[in-house]
Amino acid sequence: MARVQLFDVAIARSGDKGDGSNVGIKARTPELYEFLRENLTTAVVKDHFKEICFGDVKRYELPNLQVLNFILEDSLGGGGTETLIMDAQGKVHSLALLHMEMDIPDALLA
Amino acid sequence: MSQDKTVLIANGQGFWGDSLLGPLRLVEEGPLDYLTLDYLAEVTMSIMQKQKLRNPSAGYATDFVEMLRQILPTCQKKGIKVIANAGGVNPKGCLEAIQSVVKELGMTGIKIGIVEGDDILDQIPELMASGEKFKNLDNGAAVDSILDKMSSANVYIGAKPIVDALAQGADIVVTGRSTDPSLVVAPLIHEFGWSMEDFDKLAAGTVMGHILECGAQCTGGNYNDWRNVPDFARIGYPVVEAKADGTFVVTKHEGTGGLVNVDTVTSQLMYELGDPVNYLGPDCTSDFTTIKLEQDGENRVRVSGVKGSAPTPTYKVSMSYEDGYKIVGQLTYTGPDAIEKANLGASILFERVGMYGKPIPEADRFVELFGTNVCYKGIVKQEQEPSEVLLRVGAKSHDKKLLNILARELAPLITSGPVGVTGFAAGRPRPTEIVGYWPALIDKTKVTTRVIVEEV
Numbered sequence: 001m002a003r004v005q006l007f008d009v010a011i012a013r014s015g016d017k018g019d020g021s022n023v024g025i026k027a028r029t030p031e032l033y034e035f036l037r038e039n040l041t042t043a044v045v046k047d048h049f050k051e052i053c054f055g056d057v058k059r060y061e062l063p064n065l066q067v068l069n070f071i072l073e074d075s076l077g078g079g080g081t082e083t084l085i086m087d088a089q090g091k092v093h094s095l096a097l098l099h100m101e102m103d104i105p106d107a108l109l110a
Numbered sequence: 111m112s113q114d115k116t117v118l119i120a121n122g123q124g125f126w127g128d129s130l131l132g133p134l135r136l137v138e139e140g141p142l143d144y145l146t147l148d149y150l151a152e153v154t155m156s157i158m159q160k161q162k163l164r165n166p167s168a169g170y171a172t173d174f175v176e177m178l179r180q181i182l183p184t185c186q187k188k189g190i191k192v193i194a195n196a197g198g199v200n201p202k203g204c205l206e207a208i209q210s211v212v213k214e215l216g217m218t219g220i221k222i223g224i225v226e227g228d229d230i231l232d233q234i235p236e237l238m239a240s241g242e243k244f245k246n247l248d249n250g251a252a253v254d255s256i257l258d259k260m261s262s263a264n265v266y267i268g269a270k271p272i273v274d275a276l277a278q279g280a281d282i283v284v285t286g287r288s289t290d291p292s293l294v295v296a297p298l299i300h301e302f303g304w305s306m307e308d309f310d311k312l313a314a315g316t317v318m319g320h321i322l323e324c325g326a327q328c329t330g331g332n333y334n335d336w337r338n339v340p341d342f343a344r345i346g347y348p349v350v351e352a353k354a355d356g357t358f359v360v361t362k363h364e365g366t367g368g369l370v371n372v373d374t375v376t377s378q379l380m381y382e383l384g385d386p387v388n389y390l391g392p393d394c395t396s397d398f399t400t401i402k403l404e405q406d407g408e409n410r411v412r413v414s415g416v417k418g419s420a421p422t423p424t425y426k427v428s429m430s431y432e433d434g435y436k437i438v439g440q441l442t443y444t445g446p447d448a449i450e451k452a453n454l455g456a457s458i459l460f461e462r463v464g465m466y467g468k469p470i471p472e473a474d475r476f477v478e479l480f481g482t483n484v485c486y487k488g489i490v491k492q493e494q495e496p497s498e499v500l501l502r503v504g505a506k507s508h509d510k511k512l513l514n515i516l517a518r519e520l521a522p523l524i525t526s527g528p529v530g531v532t533g534f535a536a537g538r539p540r541p542t543e544i545v546g547y548w549p550a551l552i553d554k555t556k557v558t559t560r561v562i563v564e565e566v
Binding site: 007011012013014015016017018019022024025026048049050051052060061062063064065066067069071079081082084085086087092094095096098099100 | 152153248332333334335373376377378379380381382383384385386387398399400401402403415430433436438476478480484485486487488489490502504506544545546547549
C-alpha cells in the first residue's frame with residue numbers, strides 16, 4: 001500500500017450544472033478504475049467536499065471510458081449566474097477532488 | 111454515396127468571448143468543410159434581449175459578424191460553410207448585418223440562412239393558457255413567481271431546421287438558441303442523408319458535438335497533464351473527420367500546437383456531463399456509456415460504437431429573469447496579520463454602509479479572502495499565515511443605490527482603516543444585474559421553427 005494523491009492515478013474535469021457542479025474523474029488504468037469504483041464512493045466524495053458541497057452527491061459509472069461522474073448538488077454558493085464566489089462555475093472542483101489522498105495497493109501503481 | 115466520403119467539421123468558438131484566432135486559423139491552416147461556432151451561454155439571451163430593447167436592430171452576436179468579415183473570402187474560395195448560434199434574439203438583424211458585410215466585401219453568390227422560432231418570450235401567456243407549466247426543471251418551482259420579471263425565454267431547438275437551410279444551399283447558417291451539438295449534427299445529416307429516425311447516427315453526431323463544443327478543451331486545453339501539451343500559444347482547434355457510418359476521428363490541423371489523445375478527448379466528454387446513459391437532446395437521447403475511443407496515430411482519436419434512442423416529446427427551454435443586483439470589490443491586504451486586517455476591513459465597510467441609514471442584511475453580505483484556499487475550502491490546509499490576501503467583499507440586493515454606497519465606501523478603507531492595503535488599481539466596482547436562470551420544458555408540438563435563406 002502507498003498513500004498517494006489521486007493526481008497520481010487519475011485525471012479529472014469539472015463544470016457547472018445549475019447550482020451544483022459535475023466532476024468527472026478518469027482512472028489511468030482499467031485496474032485503477034476498478035479500485036476507484038470500489039473505493040471512491042459518494043460518501044467519501046461528500047466528506048471530501050464537506051465545506052464546498054451542501055447538497056447530495058450522485059455518482060454515475062462509465063466503464064467504457066474508465067470514468068466516474070459525480071454530481072455535487074448545491075456547491076456553487078447559489079448557482080452560476082447568482083453566486084459571488086471566485087470559483088463560480090466549479091471549474092477547479094476537478095483539481096479539488098484530485099487532492100484527495102488514498103491508500104492504493106502497490107501493484108496498481110506500477 | 112461512397113462509404114469513403116469524409117466530411118471535415120471544426121469548432122472555432124467554444125463560448126462567446128473565445129479567441130478570435132480560433133476561426134481565423136482554422137480556415138487558413140488546413141482543409142475544412144464546415145466551421146461551427148458556439149456563441150451562447152445561459153445568460154447570453156437575457157443580455158441580448160436588453161440590447162434589442164434599446165435598439166431594435168441589435169440583439170445578436172456582433173463580434174460574429176465582424177469575424178465573418180475576416181474569413182468570408184477564404185471560406186468562399188475553399189467552399190467552407192459556416193454554422194453558428196450567433197443570432198441571439200434577433201437572427202433577422204444578424205442576417206441583415208451579414209448581408210451588409212458581404213456587399214462591403216464586394217462578394218456575390220453567398221447564400222445566408224437563418225433559423226427562427228426558438229424565441230418564445232412573447233408567447234408565454236398563450237402557451238400557459240394552452241397548458242404549458244414551465245415548472246423549474248431543477249427544483250420543481252412554479253413559474254408564476256418570475257413571470258413579471260422574465261427577460262428571455264428560448265427553446266433549445268434541434269438540427270432539422272439547420273438541415274433545411276443547408277438543403278436550400280445556404281453557405282452560412284445562423285440560429286438563435288439551438289443546442290451546441292445540433293450545429294454539428296445538421297451538416298452530418300445533410301451530407302450523409304441520415305434519417306431523423308436513425309438514432310445511433312444522431313447520437314454519434316451528438317457525441318461529436320459534445321467533444322467539439324468547447325473548442326480547444328478537447329485538444330489539450332484545460333487538461334491535467336498540461337506539461338505534455340506542446341505549443342499552447344498556437345493550440346489547434348478541433349477538427350473531426352466524419353464518416354457516413356457514424357464513426358469519426360478527432361484531430362487538429364497539421365503543424366498546430368496542442369495535443370489530441372484519448373485522455374484529452376475523455377476530459378471533454380466528462381465536461382458538464384449529467385446522467386451518461388440518458389444524455390437528452392432535441393433529436394435523440396445518447397448513451398455515453400457506449401462510446402469507444404482509441405488512439406489512431408499521432409493527434410488522432412477514433413470514436414465509434416455510439417448508441418442512441420428516440421428523443422423525449424419535450425424541448426428544453428432556457429428562461430432568464432431579473433433577480434436584483436450584485437457587486438464585488440477588491441482590496442489587497444498585506445501582512446503581518448493580513449487575514450485579521452482584511453476581515454476587520456470588511457466589517458468596517460458594512461458598518462459604514464449602515465451609517466447611511468440602511469444596513470445590508472447579514473444574509474446578503476459576501477466576504478471571501480482569496481489566498482486562504484477558498485477554491486479548495488476544507489480540502490487543502492493553510493500551512494501558515496499568508497503574507498498577503500485579496501479581500502473580495504460585496505453584496506446582493508434589489509436596491510442598486512445601496513450597492514453604490516458600498517462601492518464608494520471601499521476605497522476610503524485605504525486611508526481610514528487598518529494598515530497594509532494596496533491594489534486598488536481596478537477602480538470602483540459597479541453593481542451588475544443578477545440574471546436568474548430558469549430551465550423548463552415545452553411540448554415539441556407547440557414550437558414552430560422557420561427557415562429563411564437569402565442570396566447576396
